[in-house]
Amino acid sequence: MINIDQSQFKAVALAMGLMIIGDPMPASAQTFTFSGLDATVPANTAYDAARGYGFVLLPDRNAQAFSLRAAPGDYRVSVTLGGPKTSRTSVWVEDRRLMAGPVDLKAGETRTLTFTVNVRDTALIRQETDPDAPQVRLRGDDAAGFNWDDQLTLIVSGGKPSLNAITVEPVTARRILLAGDSTVTDQAGGDYASWGQMLPRFLSPDLSVANHARSGETMKSFLTSLRWDKLLSEIRPDDVVLIQFGHNDEKKQWPRTYAAPEGAYSAYLTAFVADVRLRGGWPVLVTPVARRTFKGNRIENSHAGYDNAVRATAMHLNVPLIDLTRQTSQFYEALGPELAPLAFADHNQEKTHHNAYGAYMIACFVAHDLANMSVLKVKAAADLPVCSPEAPGDPHAFVITPADWPQMRVQADQAPEPTPVK
Incomplete structure (x- = not known):
């Protein structure tokens, strides 16, 4: 019987662009809507690991954060902002990387923005000199952050933020x-x-x-x-x-x-x-x-x-x-x-x-x-x-x-x- 280190297999497979059964990377574009009659994600939907998406709480609750389970890689993300009321929205990802904004929209206006997000974890490909599966050595509050987890996290902030929809698709960037x-x-x-x-x-x-x-x-x-x-x-x-x-x-x-x-x-x-x-x-x-x-x-x-x-x-x-x-x-x-x-x-x-x-x-x-x-x-x-x-x-x-x-x-x-x- 051959023993296979699963973390090594996963890292090699991802590097080769292969999908793994049970891997969280979406095979195609996923869309989440947050407003209107066709909303697929109610406002009170907390992140659930089994479901693979939901909102996460931030310390001061001065912004909304939505997380989607995602494997390491790059993702094209499109966000639609605005709605029936005036709004002001800045868009951030992971540990507060600024992607866009502030975007000021009048009542009735919407705007769709597209950008690319990098997601990573701590795993490294194992070599014969490693006694255990190697990991990046985190310290401080790294482990409690959003940069080294299994999720893509998007944050909207502002005096009147308005997030209508998100579409996420894996890409090679x-x-x-x-x-x-x-x-x-x-x-x-x-x-x-x-x-x-x-x-x-x-x-x-x-x-x-x-x-x-x-x-x-x-x-x-x-x-x-x-x-x-x-x-x-x-x-x-x-x-x-x-x-x-x-x-x-x-x-x-x-x-x-x-x-x-x-x-x-x-x-x-x-x-x-x-x-x-x-x-x-x-x-x-x-x-x-x-x-x-x-x-x-x-x-x-x-x-x-x-x-x-x-x-x-x-x-x-x-x-x-x-x-x-x-x-x-x-x-x-x-x-x-x-x-x-x-x-x-x-x-x-x-x-x-x-x-x-x-x-x-x-x-x-x-x-x-x-x-x-x-x-x-x-x-x-x-x-x-x-x-x-x-x-x-x-x-x-x-x-x-x-x-x-x-x-x-x-x-x-x-x-x-x-x-x-x-």
Whole structure:
């Protein structure tokens, strides 16, 4: 009798595009309607694992979240908004990735939006050196979130949200994969946000953004937690991988993961680039976002050495570069010491982590850079707004209001960043 590891069989089968009996991936498009006489899902339908869909409760109940059981992969999602009353709706997925909005509609108006959602779990393909079925090593509140489960979760928020219908269909999509730390990850609680979770709103709806970043990560810990293995397993030829580290790699008080910019840090960047290229993907190196460290009216570079290491590695390896250290410094300086705090979390007290406004602006900068790199052939959203780090929008007039910002956690899983000891 041959013993078959089921988690390994499932991972291999999914990689080959095979369906498995009992697998939750829908074989064809599924439609759920929530209003009118033809509603298929009553408003009080709670998520049930046996049924495979339903609403889930969010901590502050300031948004509606609908979950559909779904296997790892990419899904084309169409949502119809609006109805007989005026409405204002923002659309998010998983752990608060912004897909669209806010969408303001008059009474009687409806609008259908289509985008692509990436779903993943922690499973990795087992190899002969693994004593057990390998899994991505989650920590913090990862396991309680919506990014690493067996569901596709869609959230609508706003002062008057209106969700009429959802259609979900599995697709094969080009992926934009993100590796990084807390300034890139899907921040799920409080007023914390990152540019990675805002990026989908600014890119073509045919692209699937898979954000593998995690708070506190370094390049070394991204390897030892098997997050890099998981990301590599999801790369297909022509996919794009954005790599931004540095905030934590530079902390000498973390000796197990410290990497000097002139040595190990550059070597790890080189290895990551080689890994992506081996799989036919396009690596893009990103310098770390600047901290809000003003000296007078100018930003002092708290990443000195690390941003230059990224630039030098990109030039040496002929890799596309997004220079967020430079752009975010320009962004804060353009706002000035008085307004720059309005781009930061913890009620504007943070100097590292952003709020929705700061993250939204930085994601817009990233999207413009990606679209302008002709070799990548990455399409931006049709309604990509004009944004410039030297002429940012007024934070007081930011399009996303507190009512549009859903809470996926009881509180933010993001402690203030410790001061780096260099």
